[in-house]
Amino acid sequence: MKCRVFACLLLCLLLPLSAFSADPLAAWQPKFDPSKAEYTYLLSTVAHPAIEGGTVGYRIRDRVWEESNGRLYVDYRPISQLGGEKDVLRKLQMGAIQGMLCSSVLAPNVSPRLGIVNLPFLIDSFAKLDQFRSNEELFREFGADADKKGIKVVDFTGYGSYGWATKTPVKSIDEAKQQLFRIAQAPVNVDLYKAWGFQFTVMPWADVPQALQTGVISALDHTPIVCNITKKFTVAKAYTSIDYAQGLYVHLMNKRWFNSLPEDLQQILLTAITEESVKVRALTEKQQLDQIAAAKANGIVFNQLPVEEKNKLVELAEPVVQKWAKEIGSDYLDKVRTALQ
Known part of the structure; x- marks a missing residue:
């Protein structure tokens, strides 16, 4: 009898939990029958x-x-x-x-x-x-x-403009060199961070939260939208706007x-x-813009590199651009550059 009472109490406790396990896609279900x-x-x-x-x-x-x-x-x-x-x-x-x-x-x-x-x-x-x-x-x-x-x-x-979410504010290249960045699993990114002379590790996105929490990494190469919505700013309290890519x-x-x-x-x-x-x-x-404003309201500090520092990053990145021009097509790259100027 006592076991039955305990089982009933346990079921009563578990039911509310299941009721509140929200489906993140519930609001997006179709309002029609696709069958x-x-x-x-x-x-x-x-x-x-x-x-x-x-x-x-x-x-x-x-x-x-x-x-x-x-x-x-x-x-x-x-x-x-x-x-x-x-x-x-x-x-x-x-x-x-x-x-x-x-x-x-x-x-x-x-x-x-x-x-x-x-x-x-x-x-x-x-x-x-x-x-x-x-x-x-x-x-x-x-x-x-x-x-x-x-x-x-x-x-x-x-999903926005790429920059650096960091545990401590970064306002210069020297300060960036003190960080250990997580970057995406992409060869261009690897070449870029090597050219900049920064410490980095290539890591699957799913491993990032624990790596930030435990100090395996101290910085994240990503966008303000993603960092704020996925709660990365709860650990990385500063952001440096580099805007080097979309x-x-x-x-x-x-x-x-x-x-x-x-x-x-x-x-x-x-x-x-x-x-x-x-x-x-x-x-x-x-x-x-909205996510940056929301992050600032929660105490996240946003910084810009001085113009001469950012120009240095552009200069260091140019050999990477030229290397990949061979894969992409130099004529096409020149055409894009001319059009965007």
Whole structure:
């Protein structure tokens, strides 16, 4: 009898806990029944919809459903529901999934040319990003090599401007050299941090929270949006705005699947992706300002390097740009530089 009473009490205690285990995607569930769709576009990303750049999949989903009269369902799966980026990219190339919002640090695995957005101090502001995207010739050439490999580069959204989240304020290159940075698993980033002469380690994103807490790393190369939304500022209380690159989610699509769609659905899908991506890029710029303001209100200190210090970083980074120009295409790099000047 006592065991039954204890079991009942335990169940009563556990039920409220399960009731409050919130589904982070509950607010994003479709307000329609997708089961009758003729075609499905399975779209994956690591992004969280709390980041504006990650909302675009839901915006595309709802618009395409309405404009196709329920014929095409965009089955959007954020927060790595379909696996890590490298695994998802392989699935995309094989056709097991149809689309992916791929982080710009991984995108060069499809085509080296996609790595141009990672080059330091090239596409380093929201304004230059808009210039780059609105130049149809540059954007067409951006995705031309991937297209030959069966992957369409349709558009992109983003997650803000890269800088340094640090446990102690960094206002100079010398102070930066005292930090141990976590950087993304991308060859361009490795070359850049070597050129700057900084201490760094390449680390999966999932390992970052514990590494910051335990002091394995003291600094993080990322954007204010991501650092604030993912609570990295609870440990790293300072941020230095470097703005050397824009973090992107590049919208990749399996070309063979796309070509199998009826032409009217192809047009509906491409138009929705393009127009919703434009809106979300504007929202991302506003979100960065809002997240910086929110972080400052919580005591996070934001710093800028002196002009001469930042110019030194630009100078040290130029050999990295020239090295990767060989992979990306020197003529294309020169064309982008001229257009953005």
